[in-house]
Amino acid sequence: MSAYVALSLAIIKGFLRDRASVFFALVFPLMFLVLFGGVMGDRAQSKVHLIEVGEVGLVDDLTGGAREAFEETFEIDRSPDLAAAVAAVRKGDADVAIEMRGDTLVAHYTQTDQVKAGITQGTLRAFVDGSNVAASGRPATYSFASEAVEDDSLRTIQFVTPGLLGWAIAMSASFGAAATLNGWRSSKLLRRLQLSPVPTTTVVAARVSVTVAIAFVQTLIFVGLGVAAFGLRLTGAWPAAVPLLLVGTLCFMSIGLLAGAVARTTEGAVNMANFIVLPMSFLSGSFFSLEGTPAWLQAVSWAMPLRWLNEGMLDVMVRGEPAAAILLPLGVLAAFAVAITLLAARLFQWETT
Amino acid sequence: MGAIEVVDLAKAYGELRAVDGVGFEVAEGEFFGILGPNGAGKTTTLEIIEGLRRPDAGSVTVLGERPWPRNPALLPRMGVQLQASSFFERLTAREQIHTFAALYGVRPARGDDWLEHVGLVDKVDTRVADLSGGQMQRLSIACALVHDPEVVFLDEPTAALDPQARRNLWDLLSSLNDSGRTVVLTTHHMDEAEVLCDRVAIMDRGRVLQLDTPRRLIRSLDAPTRITVAAGQLDQGQAEALPGVERAHADADGLVLTTREPAVVLARLAGDGHLDGIAVAAGTLEDVFLAVTGREYRP
Numbered sequence: 001m002s003a004y005v006a007l008s009l010a011i012i013k014g015f016l017r018d019r020a021s022v023f024f025a026l027v028f029p030l031m032f033l034v035l036f037g038g039v040m041g042d043r044a045q046s047k048v049h050l051i052e053v054g055e056v057g058l059v060d061d062l063t064g065g066a067r068e069a070f071e072e073t074f075e076i077d078r079s080p081d082l083a084a085a086v087a088a089v090r091k092g093d094a095d096v097a098i099e100m101r102g103d104t105l106v107a108h109y110t111q112t113d114q115v116k117a118g119i120t121q122g123t124l125r126a127f128v129d130g131s132n133v134a135a136s137g138r139p140a141t142y143s144f145a146s147e148a149v150e151d152d153s154l155r156t157i158q159f160v161t162p163g164l165l166g167w168a169i170a171m172s173a174s175f176g177a178a179a180t181l182n183g184w185r186s187s188k189l190l191r192r193l194q195l196s197p198v199p200t201t202t203v204v205a206a207r208v209s210v211t212v213a214i215a216f217v218q219t220l221i222f223v224g225l226g227v228a229a230f231g232l233r234l235t236g237a238w239p240a241a242v243p244l245l246l247v248g249t250l251c252f253m254s255i256g257l258l259a260g261a262v263a264r265t266t267e268g269a270v271n272m273a274n275f276i277v278l279p280m281s282f283l284s285g286s287f288f289s290l291e292g293t294p295a296w297l298q299a300v301s302w303a304m305p306l307r308w309l310n311e312g313m314l315d316v317m318v319r320g321e322p323a324a325a326i327l328l329p330l331g332v333l334a335a336f337a338v339a340i341t342l343l344a345a346r347l348f349q350w351e352t353t
Numbered sequence: 354m355g356a357i358e359v360v361d362l363a364k365a366y367g368e369l370r371a372v373d374g375v376g377f378e379v380a381e382g383e384f385f386g387i388l389g390p391n392g393a394g395k396t397t398t399l400e401i402i403e404g405l406r407r408p409d410a411g412s413v414t415v416l417g418e419r420p421w422p423r424n425p426a427l428l429p430r431m432g433v434q435l436q437a438s439s440f441f442e443r444l445t446a447r448e449q450i451h452t453f454a455a456l457y458g459v460r461p462a463r464g465d466d467w468l469e470h471v472g473l474v475d476k477v478d479t480r481v482a483d484l485s486g487g488q489m490q491r492l493s494i495a496c497a498l499v500h501d502p503e504v505v506f507l508d509e510p511t512a513a514l515d516p517q518a519r520r521n522l523w524d525l526l527s528s529l530n531d532s533g534r535t536v537v538l539t540t541h542h543m544d545e546a547e548v549l550c551d552r553v554a555i556m557d558r559g560r561v562l563q564l565d566t567p568r569r570l571i572r573s574l575d576a577p578t579r580i581t582v583a584a585g586q587l588d589q590g591q592a593e594a595l596p597g598v599e600r601a602h603a604d605a606d607g608l609v610l611t612t613r614e615p616a617v618v619l620a621r622l623a624g625d626g627h628l629d630g631i632a633v634a635a636g637t638l639e640d641v642f643l644a645v646t647g648r649e650y651r652p
Contacts, residue, residue, distance in 0.1 A: 006455030010441040010448065017443040183442065191405055192439035196456040197428040 003198045007206035015176070015210065024175065025214060026221065029168030033222060036164065036287075037157040037230040048116050048123075050074040051085040053099040058131050066130065073123050096120045157230040159289060162241075162313035165222045167277070167286040169215045169245065170252045170306055174273040176211050177256025182269035185260075185350070208253065215249040216242075223317075237316040240323035244316070244330060248309040251333045252277070254340035255305075261348040280304045305336040356381045356504055356535040357402060362411035364397055371397040372408070373559035382533045386550030388540055388638065394559040395539040396436060399508055402537070403433055416503060429457060432502035436509055438489045440481045446492050447477040450499055457500035467495040471525055487518035491525065498529070505529060507538045511545060523548055543638040555642060562645045567638060574644050576636025578615040582622065583607045583630030595621055606632070 001009075015021055052059060062070055077094070079085045085097035086108045095116045096109040105128055109120050184190040193203055219241075226232030256273050263269035281287060283297070284306035290298060301307045312329030315321035355378040364372040372394045379385040387395045400406045402413050404420030404427070413420055418427040440449050450464035468477055471491040481489060490510050497505055510526065511519040519542070527549055530536045540546055546553045547567040555563040555570070563570055577599065582592075584607040592601035597614035607630060612618045615633065622628060 001451075001455045001461070003456050003458070006452045010444055010452045013444060013448065014442040186437070187439050188435040188437040189439040189441065192433065192435055193456070194405065194423065195403060195428060195431065195433045196453075197425055197458075198456050199425075 004202050004206055007198075007203060008209055011180070011207060011210045012213070015214065021172075021175065021179075025168065025172035026218060029164055029171070029218070030221065030225065032167075032287075033160065033164050033225065033230075036160040037226060037232075047075040048073055048096060048120055049077070049094040050120075051077050051079050051088060051094045051097040053079055053082045053085045053097055056098055056100050056105065058100070058105055058127065059098070062127075066127075070123075070127065073119065096124075098124070157226055157232045158318040159314065161222060161226045161232055162317050163284075163286040163310050165219060166248070166284070166306055166310040166313060167281040168218050168222065169249055170255075170277045170281065170309075171274070172214055172218065173211050173249045173252035174256035174259065174277050175270050176214070177207070177253040178260040178263070178269040178273040179256075179266055180207055181257055181260030181348075182263055183266040186266065191350075208250070211253055212246060212249050215245055219245055232318075234317055235320035237321065237323040237325070240316040240326045241313050244309065244312045244326045244333075247330050247333045247337065248305075251305050251309070251337040251340070254337045254344060257344035258340055258347070261344045277306075280306050283307070284310050286310060305333055308332045355379055356383070356416060357385075357537065358412075358414045359398075359402060360412050362398065362401060362413065363409045364401060364406065365409055370559050372401065374411075375556070375559070375561050376411070377554055377561060377564055379535060379537060381535055382530055384527075384530045384536045384538070384549060384551045386538050386540060386546040386553040387556055388543065388546045388553050388642075389556035390541055393541075393556040395541075395556055396508055398556070399506055399537065399539055403431065403506055404428075429500060430503045432497040432500065432505035434490075434493050434497040434505075434507045434510060436512070438481065438493055440489075440492075440496075443480055443482070445478050445480050446473055446484065446488075449481060449492060450496055453496040454499050459500045463501075464495070464499050467499050468492075471495045485518070486514050487521060490514065490522060494525065494529075502534070504535045504537070507536065509539050509541070511540065511542060519545070543642070547638055553638070555638070555645065557642075557646050563641065570638060570641045571636045574636055574641050575613070576640045576644075577611045577613050578636070579634045580610045580612060580615065580618060580622070581606050581608065581630075581632040581634070582610070582627050586627045586629065587625075597621075 015025075059070065059076070079088075079097075082097070082099055085094070085099075088094040089097050089108055089110055092110070092112065095113070096107050098105060098107050100106070105124065107120060107124055109117050111117050181190075184193075194200075223232065223234065227234070255276055256269075259272040259276065260269045263272050283301050284290075284304045285301065286306065290301055290307075308329040312326045315325040316323060357379040359378070360376050362372050362375040363370070375394070375398055377385075387398060389395050397406065401408045402415060402420065404415075404423060407421050415427060416430055418424055420427055420431075441452060444452065446468060447464070450468060451461045454461050454464040465477075468474060471494060473488060473491055473495070476484060476488055479488075481492065484492065494507065494510060497507070507526070511522055514522065523545070526536075526538070538549065550567060552564065552566050553570065554561045565573070581604075584603070587608065589601050589603065589608065592598055592608055592610055595610070595618060597612050597617040599611045599613065601608055601610045603609070610618060615635075619633070622631065
């Protein structure tokens with residue numbers, strides 16, 4: 001068995017037998033994927049809960065296709081009591097209450113959930129317009145159809161998967177490098193390896209190989225689960241994400257090396273890596289989109305390597321950009337990796353006291 | 354030519370002169386001990402010889418090669434055990450030694466042989482974290498020797514072990530140079546150096562104070578022998594009147610006679626029938642340390 005294979009095996013066994021590491025690398029991020037992609041994604045699709053107060057002819061008289069369309073959007077309850085219905089809306093038990101005041105359809109809705117408020121207003125207005133047209137007996141001059149630009153799907157999973165994957169890889173790569181550098185230094189295993197005939201490059205190559213392998217397993221599980229369970233649809237140039245993940249992994253390993261070089265204890269090193277990666281994940285749009293955030297926040301986010309990784313992945317995995325879209329993120333991540341590794345090498349000391 | 358030659362070694366950390374003009378030679382096949390209290394400069398000296406540190410001054414050759422800078426031609430001929438237990442996390446004893454075997458390009462079976470030799474056969478599938486301190490040291494020694502090196506360095510292999518485990522390890526350690534291998538060991542246990550080492554360098558404050566065989570070091574000290582006889586056999590006055598006895602005093606075990614002529618005193622005690630509960634304590638390396646540094650030994 002070659003030294004490279006033996007070292008890689010030793011590292012991978014050490015990783016797989018450490019439940020906490022496996023949990024934080026694989027299970028923990030998946031919990032977020034299920035939470036964001038499954039639970040929250042479903043809510044965006046759920047029907048609008050509508051309470052019909054008294055007789056609303058406009059709704060009651062709908063027939064055929066129009067009725068079907070209406071029931072696809074709204075889940076309809078009936079209530080004779082307007083005050084009770086409005087109270088239900090206010091409490092969030094229902095999304096909208098409608099009543100007729102003469103010829104006017106009045107909708108009582110809440111702005112708490114802006115998406116549903118938007119759907120409610122838009123749909124009701126469309127039905128009123130449609131009914132007006134029908135009442136006038138003239139065919140409509142204009143009609144409206146909407147289509148989302150993002151691969152015919154606006155589903156949350158499309159945007160959540162690459163970002164959460166970026167966060168997951170940032171965590172496992174940086175934690176692994178931090179724990180290895182710091183732990184091996186304090187157990188003097190680094191010294192011991194220095195006194196074996198194995199070149200340093202072989203030791204580094206083994207550690208990098210294992211981290212990259214873990215990153216690809218994370219990717220397989222994330223994308224696999226996304227496609228199989230949550231309807232994730234990858235766009236054409238998605239294989240371009242592979243080199244991006246590779247360089248991204250190296251970049252976050254360098255952050256782990258920095259934490260491992262500076263911290264005194266292994267726990268301290270992992271905590272420091274987390275302290276860097278977690279805020280960075282928020283600022284890089286891993287958990288929520290940065291669309292519509294203030295300009296200064298946008299500017300800050302582009303100083304984060306994770307933002308570049310996330311954007312590169314979004315481009316080729318879900319936005320349908322060509323493979324060339326990864327070139328700039330790739331270059332930025334590589335530059336971060338080199339600069340941070342050099343900094344870590346400068347700050348590294350054999351003795352921690 | 355010696356297996357190891359150290360000339361005028363010096364290493365300072367800021368104001369602290371950790372190693373200050375150390376020189377010695379270790380012969381091939383010799384069991385050489387570096388003895389001294391913590392902070393004496395033992396580990397720094399050893400790490401310079403191994404090639405982990407660059408000396409500020411002086412020179413080192415190991416098997417005719419220079420260990421600094423990192424010398425890949427020398428490394429396979431050296432075995433090292435460092436002060437901490439340097440293992441891969443969460444691997445079993447067998448996996449550890451197989452990994453080290455692979456680092457040196459040695460067949461895994463050699464590792465299994467060594468596990469047997471150090472008495473860890475029933476612990477092969479135990480992870481290192483679950484081994485006792487003594488078992489960990491045995492594994493660590495086995496990992497240092499898996500490639501059958503010509504020179505082996507052991508940095509305080511018995512530190513942090515209880516006295517029982519320490520003595521258990523001595524059998525293993527004393528067999529390490531049986532096949533002509535050179536062994537260099539640091540320790541802060543006087544008795545250990547006395548039992549194991551062919552020659553001992555006593556270090557304190559970065560300098561070698563004495564260097565010789567343990568026997569000769571003790572003899573050169575001209576330290577008195579203490580003979581203890583059970584209480585009630587003779588009183589202090591009688592004891593001090595015996596020829597050869599310098600002084601006598603009572604302690605918890607009985608009456609302690611101090612002498613530089615133990616043969617004369619023992620013959621007399623035997624003739625008078627006072628041998629009941631007798632105990633004889635010759636000088637130890639600890640006395641040597643006290644004599645050369647002028648202070649109590651504190652490990």
